[in-house]
Amino acid sequence: MYRIYDCLAHQHDIVLVLVALLIGLGGIHTAFNLYARACIGRLRQKIAWLFLTGVVTGGGIWATHFIAMMSYDPTVPVGYEPVETAVSLAIAIAATTIGFAIASVGGPHRLMSRIVGGLVVGLGISAMHFTGMSAISVPGVISWHMDIVIAAIVMGALFGIVSLWLVGAAQTERQKLLGKASLTIAVATMHFSAMGALIITPDPTVPVPEQLISQEYLAVGVAVVAAILIAIGFVTALVDRQLRDHVSNHMRILGDSAIEALVLTQNGRVIDANDSFLKLGGVSRAEILDCDFLSEWLSATPAAFKSGEISYAETNLSWTNNSEIPVEVVRREIPADEISDATVIFGLRDLRERRAAEHHIRFLAEHDSLTKLLNRTTFNDRLAAALQKSDKTGTPATVMCIDFDHFKELNDSYGHIAGDHALRELGERLSKLFSDDVVIARVGGDEFVTLLQHKDGADEDDVIARSRDVAQQILDCVAIPVFINAEHRAKLSSSIGIAHYPTDGNDGESILFHADLAMYRVKQSGGNDMVFYSPEMDEEYRFKRQLSSNLRNAMENGQLELHYQPQCQTDGRVINSFEALLRWTDPEMGSIPPGRFIPIAEETGLIVPLGEWVLRTACLEASRWKNPLGIGVNLSAVQLQKHELPELVAEILEETGLDPKRLELEVTETALIHNPARSMKILSDIKKLGVRIAMDDFGTGYSSLATLQNFPVDRIKIDQSFIKKLVSNDQAIAIVRAVINLSRDLNLDVIAEGVETDEQASFLTDHDCRSVQGYKYGYPKPIRDYWHVVNQGETAETPANRDSGIETV
Structure with a gap:
């Protein structure tokens, strides 16, 4: 470590080192902007952008390497072999092009592709460096500290991996910044560690070829090459960005004016979304860029929709905070053109209000509007299901018909508004009285019905005892005075008729009818009581x-x-x-x-x-x-x-x-x-x-x-x-x-x-x-x-x- 420090501090021109680093940063900065463009391009465009990325990255790193080498003072004259110098440039360009190309591959092995791509870039930097070092010709003997050489290669490879792992698809400024910083560290650590491993032993007897490139000419050449490459990359990225921003701005203005949420994707990755979607998901634009929209946001969508076989689906919009929003999604594809790649637009509409309205309509269809209890139709459906279950288990089901005594007198005395209030309050009381195994419904006027399901294996005595207990709870509940106004409380009572399936009837209609007969027997006897159905009541009814x-x-x-x-x-x-x-x-x-x-x-x-x-x-x-x-x-x-x-x-x-x-x-x-x-x-x-x-x-x-x-x-x-x-x-x-x-x-x-x-x-x-x-x-x-x-x-x-x-x- 001391040798590296000593080499950097005493054998290098710090000014040239800083120049080298600035050129490297410029090249890497431009390179990652180009790489970001390559990650969202079509295949033909992608190859072009990746090649340009490799040229700019390799050229910038190569320029950084040679300018940093020229800042090194070995105390002997230095020349450079032109062929090996050119080969080092070619290695830098080829390695970075291949590495970035591997890292840009998506799919299920995306992380592995970025690791491998970063490794190729890191090793390519090392290969370029040592090839460039081999182009040095001095009157002396060149040797190396191999432990430092190995450490330099390992550090370059590791920081290369980290660089392309952190940069991802380079769709956000944060990703780009992390990638640029990591790759700059990879180049700097690798280069100066390797330079610290260099040993030059002067020996005048060593011949020096005549066709060497002097440091002055090399400096000019490197500067020119670096400037041209960086300028080409920068201008290309700038023009492309302006064109894309122009199209994107038009699309965004159009998208933000839409009520529906819109998400734009290329190659499955999110490239933009309108304000309606950001509000719907409660996220920022930066949070969703480069996401795999179908996998991360519409994971429950049918496979046919994901593949494009169908263009409409109703599903749930979900994300990492376990929130779910019911949505309807429409898929539309926009073919690629000279400026933009093929784009898939997803239009989403929030279904919460519609689902709530449907739920409310369903509730109104199934419930009584006054008491919020079940209505006659829904009760009949529940009764039919309970009787089917009873047939399978052999456990009886019980039906109770309930009628409030003297309710007409309450209406006549206080008006129908007071009567409705009483029914509403009684319905609320009854709904809170029992659990799910007791179903209560209002079937008309002041007539209510109750379905009581018993535990499997309950015998006749258990059924009668529980039915009597439930009926008594209803009698006690109804007997509590009902508030009419500040001066009046209405005291009501109820008549309850009870019938059991299958002993008192073989279908829902007969059970209800017989419970109703029993209820009328109670009313004829003065009310405020319960009566179980008996066959004599049927005979009296027929009479x-x-x-x-x-x-x-x-x-x-x-x-x-x-x-x-x-x-x-x-x-x-x-x-x-x-x-x-x-x-x-x-x-x-x-x-x-x-x-x-x-x-x-x-x-x-x-x-x-x-x-x-x-x-x-x-x-x-x-x-x-x-x-x-x-x-x-x-x-x-x-x-x-x-x-x-x-x-x-x-x-x-x-x-x-x-x-x-x-x-x-x-x-x-x-x-x-x-x-x-x-x-x-x-x-x-x-x-x-x-x-x-x-x-x-x-x-x-x-x-x-x-x-x-x-x-x-x-x-x-x-x-x-x-x-x-x-x-x-x-x-x-x-x-x-x-x-x-x-x-x-x-x-x-x-x-x-x-x-x-x-x-x-x-x-x-x-x-x-x-x-x-x-x-x-x-x-x-x-x-x-x-x-x-x-x-x-x-x-x-x-x-x-x-x-x-x-x-x-």
Whole structure:
């Protein structure tokens, strides 16, 4: 090491050393710019650029070598053999050309090609140096320190490898800078180490050839050669760069104006990208240059797209930070021209918004928009899949139908906005209540369904126990009051029907149907409970369905008729009016009491045409009587909610010619509270026609003084359940007495229903109840049985005909 230092410090002209280094840097700087161009060229262009790279690199290194040699003072005259000097230049050019050509080879062995190329360049520098040294002719003997020679060759080779490994494809300034620095170090270390190994022993007897090149001529020649080579390379690279920058600027302006992300590649390597892509990937342009775009950014792309067989694909854009963006990619190829090589342009469009929109659309298609639970269609799909799994595993599946009790009253009391809010909150509660093995869906209105899948191997007791536990959790969840506003909380309950597959049905439709039947059984029993399906429910349903069908036929075929029960003064001697009561005798099923078919008519919606028929028939019949007695007709809760009811009453009165004062419409307080505001409006409009309003079954429902005060009631009908207990029940006696006194104080008529005994009649007489109705005074019978009363105006004793039917309204 000291010998090398001593040689450099005391045997070299430092000025010339610095000149040599500057010439070397200039040549290497130009060479790497040319090499960068060669790495992205077509084959024919690539060969030309690599040759020019080798000429400039080799010439620059050769010039550096000889100028540095001329700075060396061996203390004896020095000359140079012209042939060997020229051969050293040729070696430098050939070695660097071959080395850079090997390093520029891409593909899977790219790293190895750069290592081998760097080795060739490093060894080529050594070969050029020692060939050039062999051209020295001096009057003396030249020898070498072989250990230093070997070390110089090894250092030159190592720094050559490092140089072409660090420079890569020379597409960034950093790569070029690292390559230039490493190759300069390779040349300098190799040269000055080798010079330190040189030993010149003066010997005047050694002959010196006459055809030697003097140092002065060699200096001029080296300078000229170096300047020409570097200038040629520099100017060529400059012109090419300007042309390429011109094309690139046009392309970049065009690309940056596009919304889509664009990436330009040559030979698979990225040469440019527009701003949209840089923003999409969150990277800088320097980070993606020279990347293998398909391998590093579109690794999941189909092989057919990578090979160019197809030009469109939907894939993920991914990079080293494990980020992925769904994109659609279009591939377009631009043929090579005189300036640019063949280029492949990839156009990318971010699919995140589209995927999010598709996901949202899919969510809307699969979920209920109000509660965000699954909808009916999606639930049916899940149910079908669960039943298939059940068939394979033999483990039952459970379906629950859920309906909220008195939800209509909540809507009527607080409005539909409050009802929607309640459904939304209940849906949110239920969705958080269970894990993935419990599926909950809203199938319409306030109806929900639940699918419960059990663990494989669960027996019947486990299934029933778990189903009961889940149903109880739902009951408890629904029972928590729902916030309506600052002043009100709505307390709801639920009715749950439960059915198991396959014991309660062999397909999804039957399981849902049977769970629904069980749910209706709960509602009929008052709600807020759970019931498991049993076959008896199916039999009852079939009976109801047959009854509904027969009732429809009865309406069409005239099988219905009205019976009339007299309403009398308490002494029983004068009939004031009749109540029209519907009767039905089916040809197959016989006489069916109203208490059996009226609820079915209300469930199926038949009550509306049925009620209209009763009203029209009763009014028509009463209009024919010579004795202008009153006629009472019952209205159902369903009829009372129809806005067109007042118009219908007016139309019937006009058609039949019945005096409105003779008509009395009977409503229950239970029917009024479904929608008090609407009921009030409808009854007020009917009242304006001159029709009387009676409160039926008073005392059995939600009876209150507010009802009597707010609604236009003319008469109160004391329910027969109190009349039956008049003799034996002190509480019933107190209630009847209070109602009679209340009606008198409010200036309302009062009538007692269900009077059957003399004791009951005497009590009512003693307490000033002026009107009565019941079996004691007459059974409901066809109007022909009261022909003498309605057509002759006779006062009539009303003996009870015990063989008549029983009133049920």
